[in-house]
Amino acid sequence: MKIGVLFSAYNCASYIDQCLEPWLKLKKEFNLILAATNGRYILSPYEAEDMKGSHSLLKLLGKDLDFLLHSCGENRWTEEQGRNYMLKYVLDQEVDLVWVIDCDEIYTEGDIRSILSYIKGNPKYDCYNLHYKNYFIKYPYWVMGFNKASIYWVDRKEGIKGFYFDCDIEYNDGTKVSDINRANTDIIPKNIAHIDHYSWMQGDARVKDKIFNQEIKYNGKKGCRCSFKYDEKNNLTFNELFYEDRNMQLPLIHKTLIDDFYICDIEYDRVSNVIYFKNIVDKDFYTISVFDCCDNLLYYCSADLKQDYFIGTTKNLSDDPYFVIEFKKEDKVVRKDELHVNFKDY
Secondary structure (H helix, E strand, C coil), X not given: CCEEEEEECCXXXXXXXXXXXXXXXXXXXXXXXXXEEEXXXXXXXXXXXXXXXXXXXXXXXXXXXXXXXXXXXXXXXXXXXXXHHHHHHHHHCCCCEEEEEECCEECCHHHHHHHHHHHHHXXXXXXXXXXXXXXXXXXXXXXXXXXXXXXXXXXXXXXXXXXXXXXXXEECCCCEHXXXXXXXXXXXXXXXXXXXXXXXECCCCHHHHHHHHHHHHCCCCCCCCCCEEECCCXXXXXXXXXXXXCCCCCCCEEXXXXXXXXXXXXXXXXXXXXXXXXXXXXXXXXXXXEEECCCCEEEEEEEEECCCEEEECCCCHHHCCEEEEEEEECCEEEEEEEEECCCCCC
16 A cells, blocks of 8 residues: 655644654655645735745755645745645555645654554545644643544545645545545544644744634634634634634633543533533543542542543532543543633643
8 A cells, every 4th residue: 555645834844853753754664655845825924024934844855755845935825736736746656545734733653553554444434534632822731623534545436636625625526525425434533543733822923824814715704714813912812703603612721631541522511510521432431530720629420431421510610720630440540631711821
């Protein structure tokens, strides 16, 4: 099997070495064809003295890449065009799989091996979505992220025609990835891989460009198209208008203290003061403890987590900056998270 890996590297200079390291190590073992594009997108605000793309380019030069293309100045392309240049190259190399990566997405060698093992064991799907752990404001704080189509078999639906929106592809028979039903798409579980994504960091120069880009590119009411914004103190925060427009609550901000393995998603309903445990991937018997930010025990129970589960506390958890949830298995703490309801730690 031959795999084409497409890296979009614009302004990711601080992440490129860490991003590429496992792929370069595994290049020969897994027959990887590595392609990268770098340069500002056409929707990004033009700056005559812009050097952001050049910093990324310097990091990419000298890497063992098979294809590298850079744009600068006024000759900029769309995000999709950049990916399509790479796609054409790897398809000419007769790859079997196409894997789409932004250079702020950090895989480990273990992630790559686990994902490929999973795909080989489940080859019937046309495409595979991956879950991403979106680091927010600063490491190690993160928000429950999203999953997106990231890996595609090339030999389906008369072959891949190209990217039409972000990482989404269209096939030669006219089918778009958004048209594919669930029977042909697989979401790889988080206990197989949960990819670190340095997407929305307070000190990251790309973030203002990303907000600007999404307000132009995405659908919705003006001011409600991006889920993040800068406040009056220039702190990165959630865009309340985005969530109000969609009738959604603001997300929790997680800080993982102990994570031996992924057990489930943890959600908190601020209105009902209820904690939900959903999408359980490690189904087993656990003892669950809830502490407030002063380490006072608020709740304790034993639970056989085989399906979605919920608990409530007498204290309103929204009154504190954060609360802590601890999972024990056979008296060993296997997961422990701070869950920030009101984030103040800038």
